[in-house]
Amino acid sequence: MFELNGTPTTVPAHLRDATLLDFIREIAGLTGTKYGCGQGLCGACTVHIDGDAARACQTRISDVDGRKVTTIEGLAATTADAGLHPVQQAWITASVPQCGYCQPGQIMAAAALLKANPDPSDDDIRDGMAGNICRCGTYPRIRQAIKIAAGKG
Amino acid sequence: MNQQPNSTLNRRAFLVRTGWLAAGTTVLTGCSSIIPALPSTKDPVAEDGLAWIQIMPDGRVRFYCPRMEMGQGAPLGLTQIVAEELNVGQEAIDCITPATDQVPPFKMTVGSEGVSQFAEPLARASAQLREALRARAAGKLGVPPAKVADATGGFAGPDGSVLAYGTIAGQSGFSILEADMSAKPKPADRHHTVGQRWRHPDLQAIVTGQMTYSRDIVVEGMAYGDVLRPPAFGAELLRADADKARAMEGVVAVVIDEGDNFVGIVTENPFILDAALHAIQADWSRPAAADPVQTLDADKPWDEDDFEHEILSDGSIQAGRDEATDHLSHRYDTPFAAHAAMEPRAAIAKVSGGKAEIWCGSQDPYFVRGRVCRVVGLDEDDVVVHPHRMGGGFGGRVPCQASEEAARLSAAVGRPVRVQWDRETEFRHNYFQPAFSHRIAAGIDGSGRIRYWDHGFVSSPIIFGLVPKPLSYILDLFVADEGTARGATLPYAPPSRRVRYSDVRTQVPTGSWRGLGAAPNTFAIESMVDELAAEARMDPLAFRLQNLPKDQGRLAAVLQTVARDADWGRPQPASIGMGIAGAIYKGETYAAIVAKVSVDRAAETIRVNHVWCAQDCGRVVNPDQVESQIAGNIAWGCSMALKEQVPFDGGQLDVSNFDGYDVLRHDDAPNISITLIDPAKAAPSGVGESAFGPVAAAIANAVFAATGHRFRKLPITYDDIVPATAS
């Protein structure tokens, strides 16, 4: 049993060894969290567990027992006002996505980064986001969007 | 609609229809009895565009976009073109990716042609529709069409009353399938939509996780499939024992076709799929393979003076040698490379009752349809492909092999089946960018003019890389692969020039990758030009400008612009260097790059700090999308220069995930600055690949400026720099 975007979620016993990524995509039907590598190398599957960024492909569903998992679909609801999370809004303002596939993971990583460090330097962003690959090369716009979300854009 | 070649259509007609004659395959006629499904390469004409645009009863414009979206934003640019001609705002037009039964086949989405090849036909088609609507409006108002003026979303009559498209179109909507094509698109000085920074309509869905890629699709009653694929190039299935797998709970079926190297499995749920697949014991042959990189060695044909194709020959190399005072001869090499798009491909197939539906992402849904037809033995009229947004394409998603696998499995079990490739499969079972090996000999005179340029290179077929045996045997005898040669003719004009190459197949399947040959070829050319500048003791920019012929003014302009932006020529501190390079992409887009690199000895890294780009791509339809594409091109150039290389072991792939194939990440991504030169008269040209070519050379040239070490082989690594600078 864990909380998925605020909803108590029960895990059938035979699926306790499944990855969190497979569970949220195939059972919960939340496909915003992406598979990119399955080995913790790309960040496409980034979610929040108790508010911290985590790789859903490297997390067993049994490991989130009793914890709060937030996916890209639930991110906006973690903010006070209705509408989008400031990071999502900044992503639109900076017109970040190209193919878009990596972006849910990038946004989840950026939201966690900003929570831990509300005023990141360029180098903080570079290092903090290095686990998230964007093959389309949207890195400069991601940096710009993170600064917008930090109120410095 | 949907007339497809059938057995009665002769091969020549087929090849003409699909555009392959234009690619130089005339020789095929009568040579082969087997014409495989091939990607569509027929260029669009304005009449095609008529089928893509409709006015709906509510007055909205529906645009069936003939370009697949994989991040390049071409559908948005084309939407702006249609909206421009029809005088509607972004809120009044719906851009829809058509299923294969909704519009006739169109050319695959490749080559940065989305806007360059489709804008003009689409503008003309939209203009025909606008004028047909005007004629109807005039009829309704009882005035001549000349008295009916353009208005937003409709027309205005002589008394100023507005007639909206919905009213004109009526209950059945409105489209035209034939027109005399006499209506003219608006002149550029009347554009209000082209040139604007429209936002991509998918942004909201992407940032909220609602965007649907092929892996995300669920079809009612769907089962999960996977395939055991050959473990090595050329491996053949010897034997497969599936008893254990068949006995596992949740296994729906095992499908084995030994003659066709096919071992597939279908399960009820995705969680047991991997275990069930690997419960199948399969033995494969292990053919010996030579090192493909060594096979592609420019010095062999160079020494034997024996290249297959000559693409440029001016003057006499010997005469040039006699005139030159300084001579250089160097070899440049780039490795095999992978697309590594972030979304490993996936497909769902539903084959039943003599029909098939496919949901997938492909740069050519009609090609996928053709391949699926062959796999399951159906006619093209009975197969529909629903294309989806792709998580990156980069030339690697013309076929969607997962579609064929899913179709086969679905046909066997009579249920919809989803096959989704994992990262390892994506790395190991698609085609690759071939390695390139170049030898360039060139010489200058005492005033720094290039007198001769003799360039020979070896790589593998790219455009024809996908053509299967036995057709490839015949093709290779006659056809010089233009993709391999893309960007290989230098823009400089020494009196004597010769460019030759050989396109040789190895065991490694090769095909299109961003820019095809342009980036490897530009790396070689712009590295050698830099070496000649150093030999002449001239500034690299001044040397280039001096050697460009007068008719290359647009290239000279982007070089000068990027130099100005980057404050070129200002002295740099030790360990920091600036490098410049430029190129013309497909004869239409001009891009110049300056890279600034620093060598950090403490961290033992080479860092690209900043990349400037100036580009002239003709009229800019959407600057936001163009700048985004240039940023992507720069990232690819940095990645190619510093990271990418497919490793081999014993002639076989030695890579399965991103730990074995490095790509550019945030920590190495430079800051960038972009200037677009928007010449008044030039038509829009391609931007998806144009700025990529010169980046690696600019970086290598900058590393030389910083350290004195010349990298002639990519990727550039810090470790290789040490010996040169330690001395």
Ligand code: FES
């Ligand atoms: S899919 Fe989890 S890190 Fe790549």
Ligand code: FES
């Ligand atoms: S936007 Fe395509 S991988 Fe990041």
